[in-house]
Amino acid sequence: MRQSLAQSHDQIGDRITLIIPSLSDAAIELHRQQMWNKGYQLESKIECQTFFTSDGREIDTMFEGKAMYSATFIKREE
Secondary structure, X not given: OOOOOOOOHHHHOOEEEEEEOOHHHHHHHHHXXXXXXXXXXXXXXXEXXXXXXXXXXXXXXXXXXXXXXXXXXXXXXX
């Protein structure tokens, strides 16, 4: 099920990162989420990377080791 980010600042915070499977999907999602209208700006360029999680002892791959694109947004100062 697809959903959009909450519109309340309290619910999504000052910094959010979208993790998206392809660069073309990233472009579509950025427009769909309307981040600029919600008061956010892209922090830096969209990057392709592999994600891991750790419990402090072991490291596990996320997304079955597939490289994903990440787009991090920060709240614009007004």
